[in-house]
Amino acid sequence: MATLPRPIDFYFDFSSPYSYIASEWIDALAARHGRTVNWKAILLGATFQAAELKSPVSYPIKREYSLHDFERSARFAGVPIRNPEKFPIPTQNAARVFWWLADQDRERATQWARHCLRAYFARGVDLSDVAQLRALADDFGIGADTAEAVWNDPVWKARLKAENEAAIAAGVFGAPFFVVDGEPFWGNDRRPQIERWLEKGPF
């Protein structure tokens, strides 16, 4: 009897440009190979701390290259982007709403993630600003007050913390990070390798 192919784990941070780019291709790529995608919002701050890493834009010389590469890599992937003025930003509120939605309906949580990532990276909406995130929740149809209650709720704070810890335990040290059949792939630029794996299996 055939077993169902395992879903792809896709770890992302709402403030990660390479996560945003990957979020625009991962579902279609998975679908072409009969796979689904298990989106997982994390905080890069937590994984960076565990792995003693920092954002690429926090280093001299590498910073300028990285800002240029964010936009060029998006153009290469055909994804609209404009580097946000405020970057990086804390994104725990958007991430807590994600996990609250995921417990009810994973597909709806994925839609929320896309809604927020596009708002931040294509239109400059600041996800760390309460008023702007409330407006996004209203647009999305969950209501600003409901969303704000979720991100202030200790239950969803604890949930996000647990998800970060689970990610670190799974070997995640950056984003986007993919796990396919137990195999880890880090970065938007691992797309060709993921594609090969899905087409032909382990290499």
Added chain:
Amino acid sequence: MATLPRPIDFYFDFSSPYSYIASEWIDALAARHGRTVNWKAILLGATFQAAELKSPVSYPIKREYSLHDFERSARFAGVPIRNPEKFPIPTQNAARVFWWLADQDRERATQWARHCLRAYFARGVDLSDVAQLRALADDFGIGADTAEAVWNDPVWKARLKAENEAAIAAGVFGAPFFVVDGEPFWGNDRRPQIERWLEKGPF
């Protein structure tokens, strides 16, 4: 009157696995687009210091992933590799011989780079060991004594230092690092973007 297409600058370090992988495809890719490649040996230690960076294998969690990814990325590119037991290693001696050769014959210097990269990454020859590097110089036909005299010569020590400084001034913070028509690309995984650039120009 048509102008000749500009050569591609290819910065590499003899102890960088991603540089080794890139060294196996860059010349053929360039040739398909009527370009030549200007190989430039540098020391990652110098560029890391300027950009306040460290090797990916010096971080917890990321280390294990990176060692796995070196070998997987090589297999993906069809390049034979075996992670060397001693890694990373200091490679200033091999790099000084490179620049000494480059002043006489760039193509011969490129061959020396390939000779050393393959020895280290495919056969485990330790380039930081004087006896092993002397043997490589003999195999290559420049003579062990000549090679050793070069790497101990203040002239070639100064030359490598100047090349590192020029690389840093050009924005190089890691390896492999490519500059195509003034456009910087960092990493073996920028191959598809370099290919697009060569095919269709700026994007």
